[in-house]
Amino acid sequence: MRTRAVLVRAAAETFAEYGFAGTTVSRIAERAGLTLGAMYFHFKSKEELARLILTSQPEPVVPPLDSRGLQHAVDLTLAWAYELPGNPVLQAGARLVLEQRLFTEPHVNSHRRWTGLLLEDLEQARRRRELRAGVDTEACARLIVSSCTGAQIQSRPKTSYRDLPARVEEMWRCxxxxxxxxxxxxxxxxxxxxVRAASL
Structure with missing residues (x-):
């Protein structure tokens, strides 16, 4: 299992740096400090690794404080924004989602998982009577994911994601x-x- 984890991290770092097209299995194996044989023992191709990284996107993001409904939706997106600059798996996912047509089917993507998580939060917020009447929770969940995606696309070249938390907070305030x-x-x-209470 340790070798597999090393390969996933190496692949994430390589995808984040070079994108899908610029990444080769040799680059991944070299960064992991492993042979190509070890690489192919665990993963059949770089496509398989890219799909794994893309679909596992929400998993590293766990807000440390207990919250529900609207607050949890805010905490989830802010935790992602603070975690992304130092997390190669999240960085790779942010880049791969723009290139997924090269390695997977359109229905296999992280946006659906993020949207599903936020939809759960917004539906809970509705039950808690936190939302205005008539709010379309599905549309709002998609809008939040799209806004976060746009924020990280703008943030990467300008500040290497350092201003991403401020952009996400700005989105919520609007x-x-x-x-x-x-x-x-x-x-x-x-x-x-x-979102960093666990490390304080």
Whole structure:
């Protein structure tokens, strides 16, 4: 299992740096410090590795503070924004989602998983009466994922993702008045301490 984890990390670092087209199995094996034989023992191709990295995107993102509904949706996206600059798997996923036509079917992507997670949060927020009447939770979940994707695309060349948390918080401050009832919007909390509490 350790060799497999080393290969996944090496592949993520290589995909994040070179993209899918610029990555070769030789580059992955070299970065992992392993032979091509070891690489092929665990993975049949770089396509298989790319699909694994793409579809496992939400897994490294776990907000440390307990929250529900609207607050959890905010915490999830902020945790992602703070984690991405130092996490090669998330960086690779951010790049691979733009190149997925080269290695997988359109229905296999991380956007669907992120949208599903946020939809769960928004539906819970509806049950908690945090949302305005008539809010389309599916449309809002897709909008949040699209906005986060756009934010990371803009952030990477400008600041190497350093301003990504500020961009995500800005997105929420624009969305909350339209999405949440005023009393729920006022209770939403932001800040690095919410998503890095476990390491403080």
């Amino acid at each position: 969305l909350l008045p339209a999405l949440a009832v005023p009393s729920a919007a006022k209770k939403v909390r932001f800040g690095e301490e919410r």
